[in-house]
Amino acid sequence: MSGWRFLPLLRIELRLILREWLTWAVLAALLAALCLGASTGARRVAAERAAIAQAVEDSARSRREAKETAARYAGPSGVKINYWQDPTHAFGYMHYFLTAYAVKPPTPLALLSAGQSEIQPSVMKTSFGFSTVFEDTAYDLTSSAALRLGPFDLAFVLVYLVPLAVIAVAGTRLAAEQDTGIVRLIAAQPVSPRLVAGAKFGAAALILIVAVVGGTALALLLAGLRELPPGWATTLAFLAVALGAYVGVWVAACALAVSLWRGAVASLTILVLAWACLVVAVPALFGLAVDALAPPPSRIAAIDASRQVQDAFYRGDEAAKVTGAWLVARMPGAAVRPDLREAPQIKRLARDAFYDRTLAPYRAAMQARAEGAAAWSARLALLSPAATLALALETAAGTDAGRHAAFLAEASRYRQSVRAFFEPRILSQEVRPATVCADCTARLDFDAYDVVPDFPVAGAANAAWRQALWSALGLCGLMLVLAGLATRRFAGWSL
Amino acid sequence: MSRVGAELRLLGRDARVRWIGTVLVLLMAMTGLGAWQTARQAGDEVSRVIAAERTRWLGQDAKNPHSADHYGLWVFRPSSPLAILDPGTEPRTGRMVRIEAHLFNEAVYRAVQDAGPFNRAGLSDVSDIVGLVVPLVALLLGFAAFAADRERGTLRLALGNGAKPGPLFAARFTALTLVLLSLVCLPLLTLGSVAIASLGTEGWQAWPRLFAWVAVQAVYGAIFLLVAMLASLLARTARGALTISLAAWIALCLVAPRLATAGMEMVQPAPSYRETRLRIEADMRPHKSAESNETRAQEALARYGVSDPRELPVDLRGLMMVENDHHAFAVYDREVGAFFATLAARESAFGWAGLLSPRVALQRVSEALAGTDFAQHAHFVWSAEAYRRAISERMNAEIRDNPQHGGRPLLAGPDLWRAIPPFAATPLPLSRSLGEIGVPTAILSLWLVLLTAVSIPLIRRVAP
Numbered sequence: 031m032s033g034w035r036f037l038p039l040l041r042i043e044l045r046l047i048l049r050e051w052l053t054w055a056v057l058a059a060l061l062a063a064l065c066l067g068a069s070t071g072a073r074r075v076a077a078e079r080a081a082i083a084q085a086v087e088d089s090a091r092s093r094r095e096a097k098e099t100a101a102r103y104a105g106p107s108g109v110k111i112n113y114w115q116d117p118t119h120a121f122g123y124m125h126y127f128l129t130a131y132a133v134k135p136p137t138p139l140a141l142l143s144a145g146q147s148e149i150q151p152s153v154m155k156t157s158f159g160f161s162t163v164f165e166d167t168a169y170d171l172t173s174s175a176a177l178r179l180g181p182f183d184l185a186f187v188l189v190y191l192v193p194l195a196v197i198a199v200a201g202t203r204l205a206a207e208q209d210t211g212i213v214r215l216i217a218a219q220p221v222s223p224r225l226v227a228g229a230k231f232g233a234a235a236l237i238l239i240v241a242v243v244g245g246t247a248l249a250l251l252l253a254g255l256r257e258l259p260p261g262w263a264t265t266l267a268f269l270a271v272a273l274g275a276y277v278g279v280w281v282a283a284c285a286l287a288v289s290l291w292r293g294a295v296a297s298l299t300i301l302v303l304a305w306a307c308l309v310v311a312v313p314a315l316f317g318l319a320v321d322a323l324a325p326p327p328s329r330i331a332a333i334d335a336s337r338q339v340q341d342a343f344y345r346g347d348e349a350a351k352v353t354g355a356w357l358v359a360r361m362p363g364a365a366v367r368p369d370l371r372e373a374p375q376i377k378r379l380a381r382d383a384f385y386d387r388t389l390a391p392y393r394a395a396m397q398a399r400a401e402g403a404a405a406w407s408a409r410l411a412l413l414s415p416a417a418t419l420a421l422a423l424e425t426a427a428g429t430d431a432g433r434h435a436a437f438l439a440e441a442s443r444y445r446q447s448v449r450a451f452f453e454p455r456i457l458s459q460e461v462r463p464a465t466v467c468a469d470c471t472a473r474l475d476f477d478a479y480d481v482v483p484d485f486p487v488a489g490a491a492n493a494a495w496r497q498a499l500w501s502a503l504g505l506c507g508l509m510l511v512l513a514g515l516a517t518r519r520f521a522g523w524s525l
Numbered sequence: 526m527s528r529v530g531a532e533l534r535l536l537g538r539d540a541r542v543r544w545i546g547t548v549l550v551l552l553m554a555m556t557g558l559g560a561w562q563t564a565r566q567a568g569d570e571v572s573r574v575i576a577a578e579r580t581r582w583l584g585q586d587a588k589n590p591h592s593a594d595h596y597g598l599w600v601f602r603p604s605s606p607l608a609i610l611d612p613g614t615e616p617r618t619g620r621m622v623r624i625e626a627h628l629f630n631e632a633v634y635r636a637v638q639d640a641g642p643f644n645r646a647g648l649s650d651v652s653d654i655v656g657l658v659v660p661l662v663a664l665l666l667g668f669a670a671f672a673a674d675r676e677r678g679t680l681r682l683a684l685g686n687g688a689k690p691g692p693l694f695a696a697r698f699t700a701l702t703l704v705l706l707s708l709v710c711l712p713l714l715t716l717g718s719v720a721i722a723s724l725g726t727e728g729w730q731a732w733p734r735l736f737a738w739v740a741v742q743a744v745y746g747a748i749f750l751l752v753a754m755l756a757s758l759l760a761r762t763a764r765g766a767l768t769i770s771l772a773a774w775i776a777l778c779l780v781a782p783r784l785a786t787a788g789m790e791m792v793q794p795a796p797s798y799r800e801t802r803l804r805i806e807a808d809m810r811p812h813k814s815a816e817s818n819e820t821r822a823q824e825a826l827a828r829y830g831v832s833d834p835r836e837l838p839v840d841l842r843g844l845m846m847v848e849n850d851h852h853a854f855a856v857y858d859r860e861v862g863a864f865f866a867t868l869a870a871r872e873s874a875f876g877w878a879g880l881l882s883p884r885v886a887l888q889r890v891s892e893a894l895a896g897t898d899f900a901q902h903a904h905f906v907w908s909a910e911a912y913r914r915a916i917s918e919r920m921n922a923e924i925r926d927n928p929q930h931g932g933r934p935l936l937a938g939p940d941l942w943r944a945i946p947p948f949a950a951t952p953l954p955l956s957r958s959l960g961e962i963g964v965p966t967a968i969l970s971l972w973l974v975l976l977t978a979v980s981i982p983l984i985r986r987v988a989p
Contacts (some may be wrong), residue, residue, distance in 0.1 A: 066787060070787050070790065073790070081797075088803065108819075109815050109816055109819045110815065110818075111815045112815065115814075115815060145642065146642060149617070149637050150638065151799075169631070169633070169635060169638070169798075170798045171618065171631060171798040172798070172868070173789075173795050173868060173871050173872060173875075174614035174617045174872070175875040175889065176786045176789060176795065176871075176875075177617050178617070179782040179783060179786045179885065180782070180783050180786065181787070182783040182787035186783055190779065294764075295762070295764030295768055296764065298768055299767055302775070306661075310648060310657070310779075311648065314648035316643040317641055317643035317649065320643060321641070326639040329634040329639075330570045330571060330621070331570065333574065333599055333621060333634075334573075334574045337574075337578065341581050341585070344588070403641045404641075407641045407642055407643060424642065430642070431641055431642050
């Protein structure tokens with residue numbers, strides 16, 4: 031393909047495509063869809079940020095109220111203060127006042143994809159009650175109808191609609207000329223079919239890549255994305271390459287379909303059916319595959335197990351035995367004091383530790399499943415261009431299953447760290463109760479409100495750029511393979 | 526009739542119809558039987574745990590009634606047998622509620638949480654197949670009805686021989702509808718019958734629900750058959766008709782439903798359950814404070830005209846528990862009630878979104894008829910809450926009516942545990958479900974009527 035002949039042809043094709051009303055109609059519709067997708071994403075991100083701000087405020091409020099209540103209880107009072115609601119006591123503060131949250135903040139590119147965010151919340155209240163058998167019970171109940179139909183987010187536009195736009199613009203290039211007989215005229219000229227096809231699909235690719243990547247950038251700007259923290263610009267650049275390659279894949283697929291020389295409508299039919307397979311059917315099959323490769327453990331069996339543990343603890347003198355063993359493990363000397371074994375605070379700590387230990391295999395199985403499903407999803411996604419791009423967008427948005435699995439694990443560790451913070455304090459207060467104020471009904475032996483550990487928020491930048499890079503490489507590779515196959519098939523004219 | 530018979534014979538000889546039919550039936554059978562197997566296993570597991578929970582409740586050691594109230598139990602949402610055809614809200618709203626003192630717990634463990642990102646691609650159950658694939662099948666069956674004959678020149682021949690376009694259209698449409706109905710309705714009826722015969726159906730009015738559900742799916746298929754026939758009347762070639770049909774499928778089955786969710790979010794944003802919970806906690810906190818408890822205790826003593834709790838004819842702690850719970854019940858009724866009402870209104874509003882696409886209307890009608898809609902979920906949640914309140918009231922009354930003045934703890938035993946009946950959730954009747962879907966059913970009918978109305982002038986003007 032010599033450059034001096036290709037470039038003029040390319041220029042002509044560019045002008046032709048840009049003169050067609052269909053091109054502008056398709057691109058305008060696509061731009062509107064991109065802007066709508068970005069705006070729904072921006073609204074979702076704003077709601078997530080508001081939820082996190084509310085959680086932070088709620089935590090601050092609980093600390094503030096605990097301090098105010100502690101100040102009220104600091105002097106003698108006739109009011110009876112139960113141990114479980116005494117903010118001046120480590121147990122009372124931990125179980126009644128403390129309001130701690132595990133949060134998964136949206137990434138700077140969160141408006142790209144709703145991903146799993148609608149079913150996996152980004153704010154989880156840390157609970158120490160028995161109701162939380164597992165970490166992932168938190169859920170913001172919402173409209174089921176909307177969940178079933180799916181969100182109109184940028185990922186939907188880019189993964190589902192962009193290929194259709196590409197098919198509409200490029201799916202009939204050369205095939206339309208075949209239908210009208212113009213191909214015969216072209217074939218009579220001293221140009222090879224590869225040169226003609228290269229110019230036609232190259233021009234379409236240029237216009238579509240610029241329109242899709244530029245349109246997405248414009249939609250992101252209009253939705254309020256201005257500055258990115260360090261590192262995220264690289265992710266965005268890789269995503270732009272992946273998106274350009276995704277467009278390229280579909281343009282190459284158009285060229286391949288046209289190279290069958292079956293005419294315009296047959297090409298369109300083949301392409302739409304290929305789209306339905308790759309974008310809808312194959313991901314659905316992958317879903318079945320993930321369930322088979324990482325089968326979810328039974329939630330009902332886990333509930334039954336949790337009830338068996340609860341039943342065992344309260345049966346006969348099991349509670350006393352468990353509490354005694356728990357005390358021996360922590361303070362060997364204290365175990366001989368029978369009053370400690372009957373102290374409700376100690377009994378509660380021992381009970382929760384017993385539940386945690388006995389149900390640990392179920393929690394581990396659930397966590398392993400979440401991580402396994404995320405890992406298999408990431409591997410399988412590489413086999414489909416649509417799933418690859420969707421995963422890159424979700425990972426950049428921080429709404430992917432992998433990040434949520436890591437978030438659940440971190441939330442579990444956080445709950446344990448908060449428990450570990452309070453446990454020795456509660457124990458020491460029970461073993462050596464110190465009277466601070468003779469006529470006070472509050473215990474007045476805890477005021478470490480400001481040093482309770484906060485949830486360590488993890489970043490998602492590394493996973494985001496890695497996935498974007500892998501997806502970009504995968505899609506570029508596929509684009510080259512399809513383009514190569516099409517080039518091979520355009521060896522001669524089919525007249 | 527002879528014309529319909531001839532059309533049916535032609536379709537019977539068409540390999541394309543056999544292939545399409547085989548793929549559709551296999552797809553529905555595999556998905557439906559997979560769902561049936563899962564439902565059977567889950568049903569067995571739930572029955573086992575319900576029995577175990579009852580045994581645990583009745584067999585618990587002697588303890589204070591309030592401790593028993595905290596011990597609680599789990600209750601499970603009864604699953605409709607037709608959930609294997611349309612799981613509706615079931616995977617998204619949770620089926621299990623922990624019943625315990627003080628807490629209006631939400632239903633937990635949604636199957637959708639265990640599903641990976643791919644499971645949201647849109648083909649995870651039979652209703653998805655009906656919503657997405659049946660239209661495609663209808664379009665593939667119908668696109669060539671007139672366009673292929675026009676392309677071959679046989680339409681000119683038929684019209685030239687005096688065939689009237691109206692009866693020709695009616696015969697072809699009837700034949701195609703019969704084929705589509707046999708491909709769609711027979712497998713669905715078979716799957717539904719298997720589910721009804723093998724899964725629990727008590728209170729579900731399962732057979733009327735099944736027939737109504739299948740009838741609606743048939744109407745939905747017929748709508749897309751009409752779209753294909755219209756495309757066939759409009760296009761000059763079969764390929765052109767196919768292009769129009771595929772474009773209609775993408776617009777109506779894929780793009781419009783998502784546009785409906787975006788539009789709904791703008792018109793009627795979803796209420797936040799988290800914010801509802803925050804409001805409930807904010808309301809409860811001052812009521813539960815030590816000072817507030819003290820004030821209410823003094824008020825209770827004053828009501829009985831005594832100054833010492835030991836002089837009361839009832840147990841003060843029990844009395845306070847009753848009052849505290851009544852306050853909590855009122856807060857839950859107000860806040861959770863408002864939340865559920867808003868969510869229900871939003872679900873109903875999706876019925877109007879059926880104007881954008883028959884798929885949106887079908888979803889609303891389908892899950893209501895299958896007994897898996899939001900109304901059934903809300904009914905279960907409130908039934909579970911009523912059961913929780915009944916347990917709390919009984920336990921609190923036991924404490925209140927048996928004052929323990931010597932400081933001895935009150936211990937209750939099996940007699941009290943047996944006084945609590947097992948949880949029995951009855952589904953909402955079919956008449957109630959039908960009342961919920963008036964708008965989307967009317968909209969589905971409107972689609973059918975409008976398409977028929979549009980096709981009449983096109984049939985009259987059909988060109989060879």
